[in-house]
Every structure is written in structure tokens, then in C-alpha cells.
Amino acid sequence: MSKYKSSDLKGAVLTVKGPIDPLQLGKTICHEHLFIDFRLVYKDPPLKKDIEKTSEKVQLNNLGWIRNFWNSNKDNLLLDNYDTALEELKDFKKYGKSIVELTSMGSIRLNNHEKLIRSLSDATNINIIIGSGFYVDNSLPNFFKKNDEYYLSKLIINDFFNPENNISSGVIGEVGCSFPLTQNEKKSLKASAIAQEKTGASIIIHPGRNEDSPFEIIEFLKKENANINRVVIGHIERTIYSVDKLNKLASENVFMNFDQLGIESSYYPLNNKSYMPNDYQKIKFIKHLIENGYSKKILLGHDIYSKHRLKKYGGHGYSYILEMIILRMITMGISQKDVNKMIIENPKKILTLV
Template structure:
């Protein structure tokens, strides 16, 4: 642990936190999402197996999880390398890659991308939601799971010597399953040993983030080093969001670029627009929480790449930042959100 204290661990090795630059805290560069395939209505069944073509793009934007090819982001390494170069040109420095066990993490591919683009890539240790857990994972004790997490950070992941720099995204469902609860407890234990950053994927219910923080705290986790992801699809009531903000975790709004009429995973939710996300960020800044905000796109399907007419990894820097300034969020606050907060979170204690 002493060798990592005060440093950030990338797939190419430890770096000084000042080397990070503008950082997206929740992206995927290579993964599969077959576990979340959603069957379309019978009259659209044929669209499930069609390739991604121009005439399908609007349907795909509204139904991203109903086309099988769209769920195979791991097929687009060359396109993503081009996107990373564009991200760098736009002023980006680092990307936290939150793919964990269960959705085809590929640390070897991440290392190649980092070497060929010069973008810092931080890989995630741990496990995704229960639906992706193997029988072996489910049978492990908290102690055994903790050893897996610590090994992925200190020794390397997936049989390599390529080390993870965060634990997460740790997948949680609603209601939380027993296997997910054990993994949360092991995450807290590993974090207490390593002093490392953690990223959580909460279940799709506004009470889920609160429940998860309680479990982490009770197991000895460090909430001040923990990011709660996907708040822009989870907590919509302003009063409840401000209540959650008081608990001390980082508040991640990571679906920038996702605008759809019906959210396939929870049709009770009206997915906010990017303008509404910016409005929420301004609320949090005005209420004194700018030191705990981080943002990203959570790109995890092909249609969000510029190759397929999507917004790509540079959308926040090229489009969202100017709109944030226009809506009264200062450059100082933006630098906290994209530079200082990620740096503080990612640095090992």
C-alpha cells in the first residue's frame, strides 16, 4: 500500500495525480452487455439481429438494448482508439474504465489503447450485477472476495500483471441480492486495506444509493473515497438528492449524451436531457456540493460512438462544458468537477 499512497494507478503503472488532466470518471472502452438484452415488441423482432445502419439509428437510440450487435462494444477497439485521440485533442487527459468481471473486462486491450493514444486509463476491479455472477463468485465468502479485489489492484487482473486502479463499478440490483451484499462488504474491506477509490452502480430505485452507503459504512468502507454512479437515472427529487449529497460520497452524473423517450430498464423513469442534467449540477454547485461532483458519459453501446452517429467521448468537453458556462456554472467549478474532484478521488490514501 505504501508504494501506491499519493499516486494514481493506471493500466501502464502509477502516475502522479497532477498528470491526470481533465478526467471522465465512468466510461467503458471494451465490454459486452449481453446480460442486459431487452427483447423488442414482436413487430420489431427482426431489428434485434440487424447490423447497425443509418435507417436504424433513431430506433437504436430509443431501444439501445434490443439490438444484439449494439451490445458488443468490445468489437470496436480501433474506432475507440480514434475517439481517444479526439478526446485528447479536445483537452482530455484520463478515463476511468469501469468494466468489471461479468461484462468482459479486457485489461490487455486497455493497456494497448493507453500506449497508442497517450490517454491515461484506470481500470476497475471487482464484479458487476448478480445476473453476471458465476456460481464460483456466489459461493465465495466475504474474505475470499476481498482477496480477489486486493489481488486485482496489487498484482494484476485476469491472469496478467496489469493492475486495476479503482474497485468498481461494483454492480448492485434492486432489491439487492445476497451475492451483491457480500461483494459490497468485501469492497469495503479491500478499500480499508488499500486506501483506494471505489465506484458503485446502484440499483434502479431512489433508495438504493442510501442503502448501499449504509452497507459500506457498516463494513468499514470510506464513503469519502466512494463514487455513487448514475444519479441522473436514480434520484430525481431535489430534496432527496440534496439529502443524499450530505452523506459525503462523490455524486456522479454519468449519462451525458443519453436522451431517450423510454428508459428500457425502468419505464417509470423519464430520462433527463443534458440540459436538465446541467440544471441539476448548477443546483448542487449552488448548494455547496461542487467538491463532490464528477461527470462522464458511461458509453457502453456501439451507437454512442461517433462512428455510428453518436456523441462520443468528447461530448462533455466539446458541448457540455460550454453550455455549463452559459448556464452560470463558473470555470472554477467546472475545473473542480473535471479536474480536482477526480484527482482527489483517484489518489490512493
């Protein structure tokens, strides 16, 4: 027997501790990783003389180097310490109430992921909503290729209604995509669209690192009859660089997640042909969307996946948006009303099951 029926959850937000009223969410950050093994993006450093730094622990004397070459240090790419996560969340609680944790099924997820997240929520009383679904092709679990989208969709649906460990997912994502989409990623999107219809959940997308990637994904999901109004395109900052493309994406009526806030290094090692805008540039894009009537479609996050971005290691932490970025937004002319939409009202929309 299932723990929940779809009808039981309509109008609720499904956290790791169970369903809550959407009004209980409060200030919400919409894309984070509390535990993750992100070593699949590891690359040797550009200079051979730096190879010894790849196996060092993250520490003060290599932190400056790691901030630029963050995916060339293996220790940096592993968030697996419960006590560290607990202290970081205690700090977050001074500013916010809810976090969306989007570590997908596969090689990036720790074996006891759900139990660890539930324990953090119990210890801090922070609402944590976890995602179900599959990340990019090279992270997929062994069973993925052997099964079709219908079988895979049932796994996602079970994560909501009949979860292992009694710990439910509350959103589908992050669903990993490359550009162009691989056949496996198309199967993942199909499974996500099927699961969306059955669960009433939003789908949160990790697009490929190309300006055309979000549009390929949206067109594919339309063909699969997904509810595009409940699709979130993430990583806007490292994907969309022109105002014309930003306007085009906004016109698709998807939610847009500016979830790379706090990354201030213009060097972007995952795509040497592009760059990472600074937070001022990101806020300018956000302000442009607001001025053009899209304030109801913007979400915010940090997408923390490495040690160097945690406060313990000299980083900005999970509270950075609520502690720092909002102040900068207001000085740049964004109203408190629009800020509240991005951190309270819009998260409520995407996290409420329909």
C-alpha cells in the same frame, strides 16, 4: 512477490501503465466502457413487428430505432472492436487526458480486457484507470457464489498489487447493485469494503434503479466500515429525480457522478416506471448542488456501453462532456472554476490512493 506494496502507492494514481503523479491526470472523465459485452440487458422490442431489427448490425437505416430501443439490438450492446475504440480515443485526446474504465469482473468483461485497455493506453498515451470488483447479480462469474467475501476481496486487492498480465486496477468498481440488494450483491459490497481498507482506493457504485437505492447502499457500507468519503454513487440522473433526495444524498458526503451525459432520449427501457432527463435537466441538478456548496463532490461521465453512442455510429463519443457540455454549463451560469473541480480536481481526489 507482489508487484507493489500499499505503501509504494500512497499518494499516486494507479493506471494500466503503472503509478503516476495525480497532477498528470488533467481533464478526466470518470465512468466509461471502452470494451464491454452488455448483452445481459438485452430485451425483445415492445412491438413484435420489430423483432428482425434485434439481429441487424447497427447502421444508418436502423439507427433512429436503436436510439430509442438501444437494448433491443444485440450488435449495439457489444463493444469489442479494437480499431473502433482506438479511433474514438484519438478523438477524445483532442480534449482530455484521462479516462476511468469501469467494466467489472464477470460476463460483461471480454477475456482479454486488460490487455486491450493497456494497448489503447500505449497507442494514445491517454491515462486509463480500470476498475476491479463485481457488477450486478446476474453478471457474476461462476466462482463468485462458491467463495466468501474474504476470498473475493483478495482477488480485488491482487488486481492492485499483484495483477495478472502486470496490469493494475486503480479503483474499485463499478460495483453493481440492485434494489433491494441481493445477498450476492451484499457479499460484493463487503468484499469491496475490505479491499478499500487494504488498497486505499475509492469505491464506485452502480445503484439500483430506485431513489432509495443509494441510501440502502450507503448504510450497508457504513456497517462494513467503508470510508464513505471515498465512495462514489454513480448514475445520479436515472436514480435521483427530486431535489429533496438529491440534497439528502449530498449530505451523506459521498461523491456524486453524473455519468449519463449525452443520453437525450426520455424513454428509458431499463425502467419503464422512470425516465432519463435531458442534459439541460441534468445540468440544472448539477448547478443546484454547486449553489448549495457541493462543487467538491461532483464527477462527470458518459457511461458509454453501446455502439450508437460512439461517434463512428453517429453518437456523441467520449469527448462530448469536454467538447459540448462544459460550454452549456458555462452559458447556464456555472463558473470555469467549478467546471475545473468536476473534471480535474475531484477526479484527482477519488483516484489518488490513500
